[in-house]
Amino acid sequence: MANSFDDTTPAIMPTLDLNDGRAIPQLGLGIYAMKGEEGVDAIVNAVDNAGYRLLDTAVNYENEREVGEAIANTVTPREDLFVTSKIPGRHHGFDEAIASTEESLARLGLDYLDLHLIHWPNPSVGKYVDTWRGLIELRERGLVKSIGVSNFTEDMLTELFDETGVTPAVNQVELHPYFPQADLIAFHRSIGVQTESWSPLYRDQGLFDETPIAEAAAAHDVTPAQVVLRWHIEVGSIPIPKSANPERQRLNAAVFDFALTPAEVAAISGLERGRMKDRDPLTHEEM
Numbered sequence: 112m113a114n115s116f117d118d119t120t121p122a123i124m125p126t127l128d129l130n131d132g133r134a135i136p137q138l139g140l141g142i143y144a145m146k147g148e149e150g151v152d153a154i155v156n157a158v159d160n161a162g163y164r165l166l167d168t169a170v171n172y173e174n175e176r177e178v179g180e181a182i183a184n185t186v187t188p189r190e191d192l193f194v195t196s197k198i199p200g201r202h203h204g205f206d207e208a209i210a211s212t213e214e215s216l217a218r219l220g221l222d223y224l225d226l227h228l229i230h231w232p233n234p235s236v237g238k239y240v241d242t243w244r245g246l247i248e249l250r251e252r253g254l255v256k257s258i259g260v261s262n263f264t265e266d267m268l269t270e271l272f273d274e275t276g277v278t279p280a281v282n283q284v285e286l287h288p289y290f291p292q293a294d295l296i297a298f299h300r301s302i303g304v305q306t307e308s309w310s311p312l313y314r315d316q317g318l319f320d321e322t323p324i325a326e327a328a329a330a331h332d333v334t335p336a337q338v339v340l341r342w343h344i345e346v347g348s349i350p351i352p353k354s355a356n357p358e359r360q361r362l363n364a365a366v367f368d369f370a371l372t373p374a375e376v377a378a379i380s381g382l383e384r385g386r387m388k389d390r391d392p393l394t395h396e397e398m
């Protein structure tokens with residue numbers, strides 16, 4: 112595989128504590144839409160040359176095989192990686208969650224997942240608590256080390272705890288400067304849940320041109336994407352930017368040697384205007 116970064120040092124990835132005693136890397140690689148041999152090479156590059164340790168896939172990304180092939184191809188030991196997948200809506204239910212996870216592990220060629228999430232709550236289906244019980248069972252069996260959810264509301268998180276006594280380690284939600292979700296982050300912190308940000312770069316759809324981001328980029332001599340990713344770190348969330356481009360992968364991960372001022376963070380959070388598209392988990396459902 113071509114390696115354009117032999118002369119650079121991969122980022123050293125800091126970690127945050129989870130409520131189950133484990134640690135999670137503070138930034139990860141989103142793997143949505145990375146497929147085929149190109150996808151494998153991009154993931155290998157991210158791990159071996161850019162320093163990514165957290166890999167974020169899902170059954171619905173239809174690339175767990177590619178992720179497994181990349182893990183097998185990296186020189187980085189499997190135990191240094193933090194592999195996340197997600198249970199799709201069509202696999203909700205206790206037995207279904209267990210079968211779904213066994214299939215994910217088979218596709219990935221792994222003995223265990225570091226983190227497994229319920230991808231969407233799909234409230235009209237009414238099975239996310241049963242699915243959560245399945246994840247608790249999977250953790251007891253050792254097939255999954257940490258368990259969490261994605262796109263859950265405060266009420267849904269509270270319901271999971273009330274019904275099972277187990278709080279998710281992570282809630283992965285849409286979060287970026289246009290949709291900072293400050294109240295949800297504060298709630299997560301109050302109950303010991305780590306926040307992960309999906310679409311942390313707003314899919315490069317205009318965010319980088321915003322004045323507070325451009326000004327901070329100039330002030331710190333970094334790229335606008337690095338400012339946005341550092342903003343996620345400052346507000347206490349774990350961004351999982353997707354990039355298949357080696358140069359962008361490397362720069363996106365290199366956000367741990369500068370800090371934004373409180374005024375810069377506030378100005379960027381002030382860009383708030385709402386979700387990217389209609390992805391309200393009370394109404395948006397994915398199977």
Ligand SMILES: NC(=O)C1=CN([C@@H]2O[C@H](COP(=O)(O)OP(=O)(O)OC[C@H]3O[C@@H](n4cnc5c(N)ncnc54)[C@H](OP(=O)(O)O)[C@@H]3O)[C@@H](O)[C@H]2O)C=CC1
Nearest residue numbers: 141142143167309310311312313314315336352353354355
């Ligand atoms: N739980 C959930 O419901 C959801 C989870 N996710 C997860 O979150 C991850 C990230 O979110 P995603 O929706 O992919 O969007 P991102 O905000 O990560 O943006 C990805 C896009 O931005 C481009 N990009 C990346 N870095 C840069 C840069 N430095 N400068 C300019 N453009 C850049 C990428 O192109 P290129 O590859 O060419 O660099 C790609 O087109 C997903 O991959 C997935 O793992 C996403 C949506 C929902």
Ligand SMILES: O=C(O)C(=O)[C@@H](O)[C@H](O)C(=O)CO
Nearest residue numbers: 143169171230231309390397
């Ligand atoms: O990427 C994910 O994890 C999703 O849930 C996607 O379906 C996402 O919602 C999307 O925007 C797909 O276009």
